[in-house]
Amino acid sequence: MRQTEVIQxxxxxxxxxxxAAAAEFGAGLERLARAYEADPERRRDLLQDIHLQLWRxxxxxxxxxxxxxxxxxxAHNTAASYVIRERRQRSRLITFEELxxxxxxxxxxxxxDRRRALEKLHLLIQQLAPTDRQVMICYLEDMDAASIGExxxxxxxxxxxxxHRLRNVLSRRFHEGGWHE
Amino acid sequence: xxxxxxxxxxNQELEGMTMSLEDIRxxxxxxxxxxxxxxxxxxxAAALVVPVMSYFAWRVATGLTRVAAIVCIAGVLYVxxxxxxxxxxxxxxxxxxxxxxxxxxxxxxxxxxxxxxxxWSWYLAPLIPGLALFIVGGLLQPAAHLRHTGLFIGGYxxxxxxxxxxxxxxxxxxxxxxxxxxxxxxxxxx
Numbered sequence: 001m002r003q004t005e006v007i008q009x010x011x012x013x014x015x016x017x018x019x020a021a022a023a024e025f026g027a028g029l030e031r032l033a034r035a036y037e038a039d040p041e042r043r044r045d046l047l048q049d050i051h052l053q054l055w056r057x058x059x060x061x062x063x064x065x066x067x068x069x070x071x072x073x074x075a076h077n078t079a080a081s082y083v084i085r086e087r088r089q090r091s092r093l094i095t096f097e098e099l100x101x102x103x104x105x106x107x108x109x110x111x112x113d114r115r116r117a118l119e120k121l122h123l124l125i126q127q128l129a130p131t132d133r134q135v136m137i138c139y140l141e142d143m144d145a146a147s148i149g150e151x152x153x154x155x156x157x158x159x160x161x162x163x164h165r166l167r168n169v170l171s172r173r174f175h176e177g178g179w180h181e
Numbered sequence: 182x183x184x185x186x187x188x189x190x191x192n193q194e195l196e197g198m199t200m201s202l203e204d205i206r207x208x209x210x211x212x213x214x215x216x217x218x219x220x221x222x223x224x225x226a227a228a229l230v231v232p233v234m235s236y237f238a239w240r241v242a243t244g245l246t247r248v249a250a251i252v253c254i255a256g257v258l259y260v261x262x263x264x265x266x267x268x269x270x271x272x273x274x275x276x277x278x279x280x281x282x283x284x285x286x287x288x289x290x291x292x293x294x295x296x297x298x299x300x301w302s303w304y305l306a307p308l309i310p311g312l313a314l315f316i317v318g319g320l321l322q323p324a325a326h327l328r329h330t331g332l333f334i335g336g337y338x339x340x341x342x343x344x345x346x347x348x349x350x351x352x353x354x355x356x357x358x359x360x361x362x363x364x365x366x367x368x369x370x371x
Contacts, residue, residue, distance in 0.1 A: 034193075047198055052208045055202075061278075078277065118190070139184075141190075149281075170186050
């Protein structure tokens with residue numbers, strides 16, 4: 001994935017920065033919202049909230065990190081706060097470590113059924129605790145460990161450990177039994 | 182892109198939702214109104230207590246109970262100012278991107294922990310002088326229509342002390358729980 005160049009603060013206004021970021025990362029933000037909320041109505045609200053917070057945040061954009069890091073920090077912090085707020089009414093969230101210990105009931109998904117695999121992936125992500133969910137989404141967006149650390153605030157060691165665990169989880173649930181491209 | 186799940190994830194079908202700047206500004210306005218309304222609700226109790234106490238101090242009370250009512254009003258106003266300053270409920274801050282999730286969430290937990298741990302100094306203690314003066318005033322100037330004034334005032338004092346102790350304990354307990362969550366987050370950064 002392309003690393004966006006740092007925009008200098010004086011070069012654009014809050015509106016311009018937001019418009020450019022929304023055009024470039026809109027699809028990624030929509031995928032992110034989908035990973036945090038399954039219900040379409042609530043998801044739309046969450047996505048709107050992310051866009052609003054993004055627009056607000058660009059008033060204080062100081063160019064110290066890449067636009068991509070900035071956008072995903074805002075999006076993850078907004079979405080994870082939403083999950084914490086909503087958690088009271090929902091079932092407990094789990095970590096990669098706990099997921100690794102849960103035996104898989106069915107054999108891994110056959111490669112042909114992409115739609116079913118995606119549904120299963122969404123279900124899996126929505127069970128995860130905020131930090132692990134952020135790592136998973138960043139990983140699926142093809143970010144490297146350094147970017148994931150910048151966005152989440154996790155130490156490099158923790159990022160590496162979590163990626164290792166999430167690969168195990170994905171491999172056990174999706175790749176075993178002949179997933180090949 | 183070595184993991185096929187990444188490919189499936191990135192090529193999923195999307196609705197393609199966009200927001201115009203006009204939509205954003207409308208939503209920002211709605212958010213501001215919601216915050217104003219929420220703050221108004223937080224201060225509703227004070228809006229009720231202050232006029233009632235003021236009327237009581239002006240028209241009904243005499244001597245020490247009048248002083249007690251005035252001290253109560255001052256205590257409630259102090260709590261209101263603290264509530265506003267410390268922000269018991271808060272919207273997401275504008276500097277959301279200043280740090281990653283771990284630091285952001287820890288800051289929020291620390292704020293809530295400090296708010297709960299210091300509940301005695303900013304919420305409970307300011308209300309005690311007024312209530313104590315009411316008790317003393319009631320003992321010194323027993324109401325004519327009440328028999329067993331001492332018993333009534335004593336019961337009231339015990340109930341009030343018990344309520345304060347329970348509120349204080351619950352808040353300390355919640356603050357300790359938040360501290361455990363903060364310790365877990367700290368471990369993630371090491």
